[in-house]
Amino acid sequence: MIAHPSKSKAAAKSARAEFPWSEYPVAWQVFRETADEDQQTASHLIGRPSWPDRKGLVLIDIGSGDGRIVEAIVGNKLQKQHNISEVRFLDPNLMLLTKAKEAVRGKIPVVKPIQAHLRDEGVWPLSGRGSDVALAVHVVYLMEDGELTHLIENLPPETTLFVVLDAPTSVFTELWAETAKLYHDRAMAAHQTMERIRDRKVIVSEITASIPRAELRKHPTADWLLSLLCYRDMRSQNVSPRMLSRVHRILDQHTGPTGDVVHCRSRCYEFPALDGSHAAAAIGI
Numbered sequence: 219m220i221a222h223p224s225k226s227k228a229a230a231k232s233a234r235a236e237f238p239w240s241e242y243p244v245a246w247q248v249f250r251e252t253a254d255e256d257q258q259t260a261s262h263l264i265g266r267p268s269w270p271d272r273k274g275l276v277l278i279d280i281g282s283g284d285g286r287i288v289e290a291i292v293g294n295k296l297q298k299q300h301n302i303s304e305v306r307f308l309d310p311n312l313m314l315l316t317k318a319k320e321a322v323r324g325k326i327p328v329v330k331p332i333q334a335h336l337r338d339e340g341v342w343p344l345s346g347r348g349s350d351v352a353l354a355v356h357v358v359y360l361m362e363d364g365e366l367t368h369l370i371e372n373l374p375p376e377t378t379l380f381v382v383l384d385a386p387t388s389v390f391t392e393l394w395a396e397t398a399k400l401y402h403d404r405a406m407a408a409h410q411t412m413e414r415i416r417d418r419k420v421i422v423s424e425i426t427a428s429i430p431r432a433e434l435r436k437h438p439t440a441d442w443l444l445s446l447l448c449y450r451d452m453r454s455q456n457v458s459p460r461m462l463s464r465v466h467r468i469l470d471q472h473t474g475p476t477g478d479v480v481h482c483r484s485r486c487y488e489f490p491a492l493d494g495s496h497a498a499a500a501i502g503i
């Protein structure tokens with residue numbers, strides 16, 4: 219049962235300055251329950267050439283949210299059980315960190331929640347030391363100026379980094395140009411940051427997820443989904459008919475030929491580890 223945005227007191231309490239509006243974490247979770255983005259992202263990541271093909275991996279998930287990406291990675295049949303021996307969830311939101319721990323309970327031997335922003339003093343690269351893989355999935359839009367550069371420039375040499383964000387011409391990015399200029403500009407700046415990196419190898423690939431179009435017409439799910447897609451509260455009393463019609467035109471442009479699904483395309487930037495040796499051996503933490 220999904221609550222209406224205005225009724226979610228727990229969500230309002232967890233409001234943080236970096237969220238587009240107070241109930242964003244709930245909208246994000248509704249989106250992830252409705253779309254297949256977790257599974258698509260997880261199977262894409264573990265199929266990448268730089269995903270380490272060995273046992274005992276140590277992962278750090280930066281902006282882990284409720285841990286669903288890591289849960290989908292450990293649940294994926296391509297990823298042999300017990301290949302991940304430790305996960306560090308790094309997120310400023312305590313409610314989401316608690317959910318993340320629950321999501322992988324009994325599936326990963328060591329689970330370390332770290333309640334922090336990546337930019338907080340002493341957090342990075344310390345929290346990433348000894349990790350084989352660092353994930354930053356759909357978090358860069360919430361980071362402050364300079365935080366993404368700090369992540370990449372201080373990446374431990376033994377760590378492979380995957381940064382996933384909505385593609386420049388994806389439904390999210392095109393909607394944000396209309397409805398959430400700040401996040402549109404941050405997303406475009408993040409792509410530019412990644413394209414400017416010259417001193418490391420970067421591999422670029424694409425992930426496509428889908429949302430059933432019918433869910434965008436159901437009450438109250440549609441309010442949550444539209445708000446998440448637009449990164450602002452999109453309940454009808456808060457939006458002009460003109461904006462709503464522009465939003466639906468963009469959704470139409472990203473709807474597949476059968477009319478059943480809206481496609482969400484993300485770009486995955488992959489920074490292979492510089493040091494091929496096993497991370498745990500590299501730095502004793």
Ligand SMILES: C[S@@+](CC[C@H](N)C(=O)[O-])C[C@H]1O[C@@H](n2cnc3c(N)ncnc32)[C@H](O)[C@@H]1O
Nearest residue numbers: 281282283309310311335336355356357360361
């Ligand atoms: C859109 S959610 C994505 C969650 C998860 N990566 C996923 O794809 O399912 C973004 C998460 O990043 C967290 N976050 C926001 N700013 C952050 C920062 N500066 N450093 C680390 N995490 C941050 C938020 O609390 C939120 O849980």
